[in-house]
Amino acid sequence: MTTRAAARNPFGALATGPRLPVLTGVVFLVTLACGIAQLVHPPLYDHVVRDAARIDDGEWYRLLTGMFFQDGWAFGLVSNLLWLAVFGTLAERTFGRWRWLVLYFGCGLFGQFMSYVWLNPVGAGNSMCVAGLLGALAVLVIVASRRYGVVLPMQFRVLAWALPVLAVADTVVHDNHGVPCLLGMALGFALLPRPVTTQSG
DSSP, X not given: OOOEEOSSSTTGGGOOSOSSXXXXXXXXXXXXXXXXXXXXXXXXXXXXXXXXXXXXXXXXXHXXXXXXXXXXXXXXXXXXXXXXXXXXXXXXXXXXXHHHHHHHHHHHHHHHHHIIIIIOSEEOOSHHHHHHHHHHHHHHHHHIIIIIOEXXXXXXXXXXXXXXXXXXXXXXXXXXXXXXXXXXXXXXXXTOOOOOOOOOO
16 A cells, blocks of 8 residues: 655545435434523523433533533533534544544543543533544544554644643543543444455456
């Protein structure tokens, strides 16, 4: 396999999934709708937020709803949707849709659960889901040269290698994004798409 540089469109050479990020778009719209509903009717938040005391009382659905509403309210909604649009699109185009579902909701649920039992018992937001996608993309960058023959720009490779260190540091300071990011890296490695082989002749 020949190695080729990917300076202008770094992830374009790795995009073997669907061209249109339909799944990212659907989750984006559902999260947007939930966020708008929360802003229009603030008491709704109290019924959907991840709250350890309420979960202990049997309201386990909060581990799911906590991925669609935002404890950062308007600012959290805008910033988290922006990250979802960027990293969600990249992940869907490189990993494909079913892997995207596993990464996004698997890491999101894991992050919600770890927050509930350890890191941050009260909160909400889809940022932990996006952290899982980011972890998977970092693994893709790290193996791109050897597995896919694509040399990504140096800044991408430096950031990818720095991510697990930052994720561990994030967990040490008791933030809840490092753990789903690390899981995203592990799942991303396990779910790496197969290299596309071109036949000559």
